[in-house]
Amino acid sequence: MRIDLNFLPLDTSDxxxxxxxxxxxxxxxxxxxxxxxxxxxxxxNDDVDYDTYRIALTPxxxxxxxxxxxxxxxxxxxxxxxxxxxxxxSDLVVGNCINAEVIDRYSKFISFAVDEFPExxxxxxxxxxxxxxxxxxxxxxxxxxxxxxxxxxxxxIQQLTxxxxxxxxxxxxxxxxxxxxxxxxxxxxxxxxxxVMIGDNEYRLATEFTSLNSQELNSRVYLFGNGKxxxxxxxxxxxxxxxxxxxxxxFVFVFKDKEKGSGNELYRAMIGKSHPATFAGMKEWFDxxxxxxxxxxxxxxxxxxxxxxxxxISRLEAVLSQNQDKQLIGMFVDSYSHGSNRSExxxxxxxxxxxxxxxxxxxxxxxxxxxDGLKWAISGIGxxxxxxxxxxxxxxxxxxxxxxxxxxxxxHDIQWQKNGSAVVKKYFAYSVCFDSTGQYRSLxxxxxxxxxxxYYKALEINIVSQIKxxxxxxHAFTDCVxxxxxxxxxxxxxxxxxxxxxxxxxxxxxxxxxxxxxxxSRFFGFANNNLKVPFESSYIKLSSKEYLVxxxxxxxxxxxxxxxxxxxxxxEFFRGGNSPEKVIQLLQDAVNLAxxxxxxxxxxxxxxxxxxxxxxxxxxxxxxxIDPEQSVAETLAQFATPWFL
Numbered sequence: 068m069r070i071d072l073n074f075l076p077l078d079t080s081d082x083x084x085x086x087x088x089x090x091x092x093x094x095x096x097x098x099x100x101x102x103x104x105x106x107x108x109x110x111x112n113d114d115v116d117y118d119t120y121r122i123a124l125t126p127x128x129x130x131x132x133x134x135x136x137x138x139x140x141x142x143x144x145x146x147x148x149x150x151x152x153x154x155x156x157s158d159l160v161v162g163n164c165i166n167a168e169v170i171d172r173y174s175k176f177i178s179f180a181v182d183e184f185p186e187x188x189x190x191x192x193x194x195x196x197x198x199x200x201x202x203x204x205x206x207x208x209x210x211x212x213x214x215x216x217x218x219x220x221x222x223x224i225q226q227l228t229x230x231x232x233x234x235x236x237x238x239x240x241x242x243x244x245x246x247x248x249x250x251x252x253x254x255x256x257x258x259x260x261x262x263v264m265i266g267d268n269e270y271r272l273a274t275e276f277t278s279l280n281s282q283e284l285n286s287r288v289y290l291f292g293n294g295k296x297x298x299x300x301x302x303x304x305x306x307x308x309x310x311x312x313x314x315x316x317x318f319v320f321v322f323k324d325k326e327k328g329s330g331n332e333l334y335r336a337m338i339g340k341s342h343p344a345t346f347a348g349m350k351e352w353f354d355x356x357x358x359x360x361x362x363x364x365x366x367x368x369x370x371x372x373x374x375x376x377x378x379x380i381s382r383l384e385a386v387l388s389q390n391q392d393k394q395l396i397g398m399f400v401d402s403y404s405h406g407s408n409r410s411e412x413x414x415x416x417x418x419x420x421x422x423x424x425x426x427x428x429x430x431x432x433x434x435x436x437x438x439d440g441l442k443w444a445i446s447g448i449g450x451x452x453x454x455x456x457x458x459x460x461x462x463x464x465x466x467x468x469x470x471x472x473x474x475x476x477x478x479h480d481i482q483w484q485k486n487g488s489a490v491v492k493k494y495f496a497y498s499v500c501f502d503s504t505g506q507y508r509s510l511x512x513x514x515x516x517x518x519x520x521x522y523y524k525a526l527e528i529n530i531v532s533q534i535k536x537x538x539x540x541x542h543a544f545t546d547c548v549x550x551x552x553x554x555x556x557x558x559x560x561x562x563x564x565x566x567x568x569x570x571x572x573x574x575x576x577x578x579x580x581x582x583x584x585x586x587x588s589r590f591f592g593f594a595n596n597n598l599k600v601p602f603e604s605s606y607i608k609l610s611s612k613e614y615l616v617x618x619x620x621x622x623x624x625x626x627x628x629x630x631x632x633x634x635x636x637x638x639e640f641f642r643g644g645n646s647p648e649k650v651i652q653l654l655q656d657a658v659n660l661a662x663x664x665x666x667x668x669x670x671x672x673x674x675x676x677x678x679x680x681x682x683x684x685x686x687x688x689x690x691x692x693i694d695p696e697q698s699v700a701e702t703l704a705q706f707a708t709p710w711f712l
């Protein structure tokens with residue numbers, strides 16, 4: 068299948084121009100100057116030595132002129148294109164010829180305001196990019212919505228962002244709507260400004276997106292009990308989970324005294340009495356016993372009670388001491404959270420259970436009492452509960468059984484200054500370990516310090532020590548992969564990469580790779596079908612190290628959809644991925660891990676190696692606010708189950 072990348076190339080990539088350069092001597096960065104590597108002599112050949120130069124488009128002191136050819140340094144050429152294009156757009160903005168804003172910070176793009184509404188404005192962002200796969204220079208076009216200040220995120224904004232349709236349902240035509248919006252922008256606005264002067268020549272942008280051949284990875288297959296396989300999680304799980312919890316459960320319901328009815332309704336739904344058509348109960352779906360014999364309750368009033376955490380911990384300790392042979396799990400009826408906003412009571416309850424090493428399942432009271440509130444949610448609640456008890460609902464069929472995957476996350480304590488700058492007061496990083504089936508192995512603390520230099524060193528050392536520990540404990544694996552979120556700083560990623568290099572030297576029989584995975588990127592793509600949606604598990608190659616992968620999409624034999632399809636995920640290899648076979652294996656594992664989430668049956672399709680650390684980071688930040696002195700590392704070590712779901 069062909070996929071149109073959201074990239075408009077210049078009409079030619081055979082670009083050359085006269086530059087002025089001088090050997091770089093550590094000068095501070097200054098507007099109008101570039102620092103880049105160039106051949107030491109003009110030869111036109113690729114096999115020449117390079118050196119670092121200070122470069123400008125006009126003569127400057129002690130500089131020599133040099134005929135620069137774009138292929139000698141594509142990154143420099145991209146910077147020059149951006150410098151020239153932003154200058155032109157800035158002049159047009161000053162002259163009130165266009166409604167746009169030039170953003171020239173860490174992120175560099177032109178933001179064109181297209182449609183304005185009371186809720187905000189639809190914009191198209193143009194950012195410079197070199198598409199190495201086709202050796203083209205040009206710009207990526209990305210649609211976004213800038214919400215107006217003090218406007219709540221609601222139904223209208225979801226419609227304006229193409230997330231839901233006019234009827235308020237999930238927008239199955241979101242790809243088509245986005246493509247039509249961008250095409251109209253190109254025709255009405257961009258066509259009037261789509262040229263850039265480079266040297267003495269003017270280059271124009273194409274009016275059609277670059278089309279690339281896509282390839283497909285294998286579809287996800289799920290593994291259940293008794294060796295059964297299924298491509299459908301719901302059909303596979305019923306009475307046939309991969310494995311049961313190691314200990315008998317005890318369900319501890321926590322609610323306000325006047326909400327006993329809500330607690331009873333939640334219990335009825337979980338045993339399959341309220342909505343049997345959508346969830347027949349914990350026993351029928353997960354072979355997990357739940358009845359009046361293994362249920363108890365604690366009544367606590369969270370309103371205006373500063374000692375509620377101590378009170379709840381005290382009552383939990385009493386229950387725990389009498390049930391040492393059981394796996395406790397809390398079922399908290401949350402009266403104070405609404406929608407996606409977590410209340411302070413939610414955090415306090417979660418922290419009290421966390422401190423004792425007990426997982427907690429939270430269910431909002433407004434969802435329980437709403438008409439059909441639990442009808443569609445109860446199966447996901449049951450799934451999370453089962454996993455937190457230590458059960459394994461399903462695994463994904465791996466591309467290779469001997470691969471360990473570390474998801475690295477961070478939860479730094481950041482304080483904002485009056486001038487708007489951010490200062491890190493506490494550095495905290497951790498790793499979540501899985502195998503390539505998606506089975507949760509462990510959660511380890513990589514660093515907990517208030518010193519930046521110590522943080523980077525500890526990040527490197529502890530990555531090595533955790534992997535060494537797994538090797539020495541007899542785990543047989545031939546591949547080790549580290550997944551990092553895109554928002555990690557380069558120096559953090561470099562610390563991880565440095566640790567991996569040490570492991571490579573010491574373990575020649577193990578293959579190591581580092582992948583940066585970003586599910587919110589500037590890249591998009593449109594398939595050549597009516598819906599413009601690629602098939603699930605499709606990918607396109609952007610460069611030798613960059614890939615765009617669809618974890619969600621159409622399925623063969625079912626080329627229709629009734630809900631919005633997620634955006635593609637950008638994956639960059641920082642290490643490894645040199646052979647095509649290894650790339651396919653590692654991309655396949657990432658696609659598989661996107662289906663391994665036990666948070667729900669229709670959860671966001673994102674690798675759990677990235678998704679789970681995001682959940683953990685939020686909890687850790689909230690817990691530190693309650694008890695800044697709490698030893699998070701010691702508490703985390705108590706858990707053998709994914710408490711953070």
